[in-house]
Amino acid sequence: MKKILVPVDFSEHSEYALEVASKIAKQHGAGIILFHMLGLSDSVLANSEIAEEAEAKYYLKLAKEKIKEYTEKEYLKNVSVETIIQNYKDFEEVNAVAQEQHCDLVVMGSHGTSGFSELFVGSNTEKVVRTSDIPVIVIKDQHEDFTIKKIVMASDFAKENISVYKKADAFAKLYKASLEVVYINTTGANFIGYDIVEKRMEAFKKELGKDIQINFYSHPSLERGIFKYCNEKDADLLVIPTHGRKGLAHFVVGSLAENVSNHAELPVMTIKL
Template identity: 25%
Template sequence: MNIQQIVVPVDFTPESYLGIDEAVILAKETGAVVKLLHVIDIPYVGERPAPFQMIADVGNVSAMGYNEDNPEVSYMHDLLGTVHERFDEIKKKYPEAKLEVEVKTDTMQRYLSEFVVKDGGDLVVVGTTGKSGARKSKAADIIRHAPIPVLTVTKERKENKYKNIVFASQFKYIDQSIVEHVKSLQQLHGARVHFVKIVSPSNFYTTPDVLSAIRHFAKENGFENYTSNLYNSIEVEEGVLNFARSVDADMIAMNTHGHTGFARTLFGSIAEEVAVHSEVPVLTLNERFD
């Protein structure tokens, strides 16, 4: 997988700057362009956005027939001016990075998918606190709705390279997009991949069956320098995090492909919880079924 464009949702919180930092490092490693996306949430009237949408997109109030003395219009222009000033500061911080800026009025949930499809993003990088609250909800929302892999980060990268990557999965129906991302990162950093299936009391598998499935998956996808693991845990989320600690993981990768109905909701929720509670970056792909 050749990562050409990395998308970073930015709301100018300290956590979103973590996302920018990681994206810039990845861009330096891969030669990718970093798209900084700021979405100003706006109210909708039925199916139509409030006038702010047209003001921000067109950028010319008089062309839309609005009076520039209108307080709503003045507010929006001031807000957009502040946003672009902040992005100018970010660009100065990373003079060697290929940064592009996109500012829209919409909702992040609505616009992110549209933006990625339109502009062909390969990876979303999002910073989060790892705590409860609005920021955690935003990160989980992005993981749930983004049509491409999402890398969630809660801390600055301590090491220049990812040395140990945990790939937690059921090893059935895995989307190739996340497989190729893991392979690219492994090759780029010379990392060892630790494949693991979490076995809980309600989800029992024998050790020979699990290890055989993992080895088949690894061979089929051309992986080298890997380990095959089964890890027992009461809760899947806890099992993923504990196993990652046991191998000193620098990154966790998970996918939710192959689940429908309740199972899809359950496993998708596990991936989101792992992402926002992990001390290391988590790469997820939430494959949605229509």
């Protein structure tokens, strides 16, 4: 790992992400690129050329001052930090910046407070997750320590999940962490017999070319089941495959009850299929 991209909007959540990124960077000798999107509105750009230039300079000056404050954080000491400020307005363009800068990972804060679906769907974070070609770690709360010992990957054992597993496994090895795969079998109309799931598991292992730890977990809700399993296993990181522009909704459908929302404090890594 050489470069970590951290999109910041100067909120406390983006600072939580930056602090986690700094820990990852120190652990693996990586550099950090701080990326801020000015997002000047069309109304600003529609002004006269002189007014437009003056207002753009004003917001750029504010952004430069704020991003400089971020680079001077104590936890970034001894970490190589670069800054990029651009007038992108669409968070889907974060992927373009990550590609241009040859980043290996995106670490981004989320303002989500009401569970897994609201943590991603319809938010700027979801747009980054949906379009990023490199892994994204979503941070919701402050983590004084970012020690990864146990990683759980939720999977439906589709063939395309093989590449996701390999990337998750590579990340686990960086931390010398354990990695296990869980299949959440929802009860009710969508319930699938264990014998069928077992065949999927074996086919997945065969395609992967090695024996891995896979667990079968039944729960009425896919989303709640994932978080409940991670909670029971005391997981430090959850890995979720994404389907590109189809978004997380293709993999995770529905919403969570209020009492499950606290589980979203668990850092989540999304990896594009």
